[in-house]
Amino acid sequence: MAKKETPLLDQLESGPWPSFVSDLKQEAEVRAKNEKGIEYQIPSDVVDDLLGVLELSYEHGVTHWKHGGIVGVFGYGGGVIGRYCDQPEQFPGVAHFHTLRVNQPSGHFYTTKYLRELCDLWDFRGSGITNMHGSTGDIIFIGTTTPQLEEIFYDLTHKHNQDLGGSGSNLRTPADCIGQARCEYACYDTQSICTALTLEYQDELHRPAFPYKFKFKFDGCPNCCVASIARADMSFIGTWRDEIRIDQEAVQAYIGGELAPNAGAHSGRDWGPFDIQKEVLDLCPTKCMWLEDGKLMINNKECTRCMHCINVMPRALRIGNDRGCSILVGAKAPILDGAQMGSLLVPFIKVEDPYDEIKEVIESIWDWWMEEGKNRERLGELIKRQGFQRLLEETGLKAIPQMVQEPRTNPYIFWKEDEVPGGFTRDINEFRKFHQR
């Protein structure tokens, strides 16, 4: 079949930003020429048909992909997402167009050798189209046929020592920020714990036994580059509980204008000379910093570790030495009951291999959620439905003021019987002896 013209998509080839349309077109051409003589295991014109079906969506203003479809690899309940085109006669190359989620290496570092191996596999058995990376963090292989799924999984596990990621009602592929690999702000080794917990919970990742999806994300510091606080059921955010380390000479260098504030992030505009009072001390949310005889002083006890001063003066201020992470729980996007941000559950916990203390928190939460969570109820929604106090009971954590923004504004406390002296059982006749009807 002649390939469909794409006049609308062609208009997305101009302009400076990389054009995905141009990239897809170059791939279509490479597959058509097949200079490497690859024995393509799915239609060689798959990319032309993808462009065709996308053009059709640009004409119609609606998608042309069918709903779901249960496909997968034997023994796993996740990692593959079925996808079928609703115009298979017109675009046979993408009639089946399933996605595989491939568990990314933590931190998204690669050798080209490995990337090329994945490309070879995906050219041979798939469309040659990927996402680097999907929103959760996986390497996404977009587009292959049902018979290729087991073959790809076999190749991945046997030749590439590589497993699939999560999808469906299971642990989704955990993800992390760059962490200590290349960031001075990281309060713990995000890559190590991300990989360790991914390996520890392989069963939960591959075999859906949860009420709904569950996400772990590891942010090395409160700057939250992997957005854990907004989208992870359990968010691990690096922090410290001692003092910010100060290099007073470097502070002077910032004040004197020898060092650019915020690592040079604002160099694209003339903001005038750096003013430590205005730009650091006055913006500190707790006002716990001041200058004394030209020296920068910090009342660390009052610091809430927002990172602003450290971000502005990275050569003068460094994170503390007694490091660990805070655990926040229940973040999710709006569907269904509205968006939720993670709520602080564990203010500080050490992040040390083998992470036993952290695993205890995780597993106590899972036990509760798997017992009580309704079908398609995220952890955050369960916490709202049954209450934060229930979460504390289930995790065995003691209530502390750090957990709340403010105490409750209503007195409707669900006192438990054992909290009230004498219990709830009383004798109405005894009462009536002194109180007439």
Place this chain on the structure above:
Amino acid sequence: MAFISSGYNPDKPMEDRITDIGPRNFEEFYPPVIKANKGKWLYHEILEPGVLVHVSETGDEVYTVRVGGCRIMTTTHIREICEIAEKHCGGHVRFTTRNNIEFMVDSKEKVAPLKEDLLSRKFSGGSLKFPVGGTGAGLTNIIHTQGWIHCHTPATDASGTVKATMDVLFDDFKRMRLPAHLRISMACCLNMCGAVHCSDIAILGYHRKPPMLDHEYLDKMCEIPLAIAACPTAAVKPAKVELADGRKVNSVAVNHDRCMFCGNCYTMCPSMPLADDVGDGIVLMAGGKVSNRISAPKFSKVVVAFIPNEMPRWPTLTETIQRIVEAYAKDANKYERLGEWAERIGWERFFEKCELEFTHHLIDDFRDPAYYTWRQTSQFKF
């Protein structure tokens, strides 16, 4: 196209099966300078837009050139990334959480030739393959979802809206003139695969028509109780329906007044499609963030209730975003994120300065949190 077996035997699926091995270990992939200095980094500096240096306590330095990438990427493009990484970076490369690509070298002299090489490469249509930027107080790459290229529930396209927006805002990817960093995100339906609900600016695909009901097939294709339970507003009820040929079937009825067009029923039941060329379009949100810097993380707020899908370049969308960015760039204080700026000046001023119309759609009426967004004070600005 002869079928070539990997070695997998469909008759004995458990034979030699390898499972539960997880990802490759990250340590295999670290460049030598990263491996040697992990946990020892002292500070970093943005030397110019898109170019960073990190300095270690060992005295080692790593220079990073950050380039924008389309998250949808072909193997041909990945091979070109590999070629560049092999030529300049000892065969190492990494990706950021926002779909940027980072090429790292261990000395300053290697930066200029790498950058020159990257910027010299263009697609046949003229766009840059590897635009350098995305650092500091500027715009970085837009994270996004699949859209019409691969998803069954989108209300708009993802790659197209992102390309159109990045073209319009491209200068801010290459420079650092904004008051703080600006994070734009895109999700093609409210499932929001990605954290668009906490972005400075969020482009969100949204449906505006209740589901159509494919009565003849509904009971065969769906578990009716699941479709009913899926509705967060209890708008879906069981119903007996008489088809044109007189047959009576079990199906559902939708109370249109209660529908908020989330599409959750369609997720559970393919016989309830929502998509519509006129009904679907974009909600624009603003003022969210995930960082804990200065103020707490914030949700994005709906600032434009609906922008129609205008393929292929969504001009109303990109013009509106541009207006918001320019107003923010002009008016916000140094270090102030878009949401912090809006809160300081007041949202009534935000609409004025961004020249956005405020409509009744923007006042929350969904459950409890709505009340907390109304104004419970006599303080406001005229």
